[in-house]
Amino acid sequence: MKIRLVNQGIFTPIEDIHSALIPPAEGFYWIDADVDDLEVLQPIFQLHELAVEDCLSEEEQRPKIEIHEGHYFIVINSIRFDDEEIFLRALNIFLGRHYIITVTKQKINELRSLKPILWEEGISRPDYFLYHLTDIVVDNYFLVGDRIEARIESLEEDILMHTKKSHLNEIIGLRSEILWLKKVLNPQTQVIATLNKKDLKLIDDQLQKYFSDIYENAVKIAETFETYRDLMGNLREAYQSSLANRANEIMRVFTALTTIFMPLTFLTGIYGMNFDYIPGMHTHGGSYILLSFMLVLAVGMLYVFRKKDWL
Known part of the structure; x- marks a missing residue:
C-alpha cells in the first residue's frame, strides 16, 4: 500500500495511514492499495462492507457506481490485448472528499500512465484524479479496438489467400471475446453516464462537460465493437464461402x-x-x-x- 499527498500534481509520500483521515490544507490523499490492504483501510475510512466484499470477491464484478455515506464506490474495467486475447481487470475506486483509494488485484498500466498527467495538469482534487483516470481507461479501449480491427483485416486476408481449418477456431474465439466485451461495455457506459450527472456532491459541477466527453467516447466504443461483431459474422461467411470455392x-x-x-x-x-x-x-x-x-x-x-x- 502506497499513500501519497497529491498537491498541484506533486507527490509526497506519507508513512502514517491515520494522517490521511485529516483533510490536508491543500491537495488530497491518493492511497494505492491491494485487496489485502482493505482489512486495514475499511475501519479507518469507514468503507462500506458491501463494497469491500465486492473487491474481495473472486467473481467478476460488473462496472458500477454506489453512493455511500461519505464516499462513492466505483468499479470500472481496464482493458488489455495480449497474445491475441482480451483481458479485463477490475479497478475499484473509493472516492471521498479529500482522498481517493484505488484497489486492484493486478497491476493496472493506467495508474502508472496517470502520474505524469497529474503533474502536467497540476491536479489537487480527487474528483479530477477520477476524471483523468477514467479518461485514460476509456482511451485504451480505442487502442485495443484498433488492434482488433487490424487482426480482423489480417485474418480476412489470410482466409482469402490461404484458407485453413485453424481460421475457424480463430474466428470463433475472437468473436466470443468481442461479444463478452460488448456485454461489459454497456454497464461501463452507464457508470460514466452517472458520473456525468450534476447531483453527485463529491464531483465538481465543472467536470460535467468533461465527463460528457468521456461518455461520448464510451458510446463510440460500444458502437465500434458492435461493428466488430458484425464483421466477425461476415468473416465466418467468407471462411465458409472460401472453403466451398476451394472444394x-x-x-x-x-x-x-x-x-x-x-x-x-x-x-x-x-x-x-x-x-x-x-x-x-x-x-x-x-x-x-x-x-x-x-x-x-x-x-x-x-x-x-x-x-x-x-x-
Whole structure:
C-alpha cells in the first residue's frame, strides 16, 4: 500500500495511514492499495462492507457506481490485448472528499500512465484524479479496438489467400471475446453516464462537460465493437464461402483429369483386348504411335480446357 499527498500534481509520500483521515490544507490523499490492504483501510475510512466484499470477491464484478455515506464506490474495467486475447481487470475506486483509494488485484498500466498527467495538469482534487483516470481507461479501449480491427483485416486476408481449418477456431474465439466485451461495455457506459450527472456532491459541477466527453467516447466504443461483431459474422461467411470455392476448384481439377483420362483409358482398353487382329497391333513401332497419339490427345484436351477457362 502506497499513500501519497497529491498537491498541484506533486507527490509526497506519507508513512502514517491515520494522517490521511485529516483533510490536508491543500491537495488530497491518493492511497494505492491491494485487496489485502482493505482489512486495514475499511475501519479507518469507514468503507462500506458491501463494497469491500465486492473487491474481495473472486467473481467478476460488473462496472458500477454506489453512493455511500461519505464516499462513492466505483468499479470500472481496464482493458488489455495480449497474445491475441482480451483481458479485463477490475479497478475499484473509493472516492471521498479529500482522498481517493484505488484497489486492484493486478497491476493496472493506467495508474502508472496517470502520474505524469497529474503533474502536467497540476491536479489537487480527487474528483479530477477520477476524471483523468477514467479518461485514460476509456482511451485504451480505442487502442485495443484498433488492434482488433487490424487482426480482423489480417485474418480476412489470410482466409482469402490461404484458407485453413485453424481460421475457424480463430474466428470463433475472437468473436466470443468481442461479444463478452460488448456485454461489459454497456454497464461501463452507464457508470460514466452517472458520473456525468450534476447531483453527485463529491464531483465538481465543472467536470460535467468533461465527463460528457468521456461518455461520448464510451458510446463510440460500444458502437465500434458492435461493428466488430458484425464483421466477425461476415468473416465466418467468407471462411465458409472460401472453403466451398476451394472444394469447387478441387472438384473441377479432378473432373478435368477424369475427362482427359477417359479417351486414354478407352484406347488402352481396346488394345488390351485378347483379339488376334486389331488395327495397328502388329505394326512396327505401333506402341510408340499409340502412346504418342494418347499424349497429343491429352495435351490437346488440356489446351482446350485452359482456353475455355475450365481449369
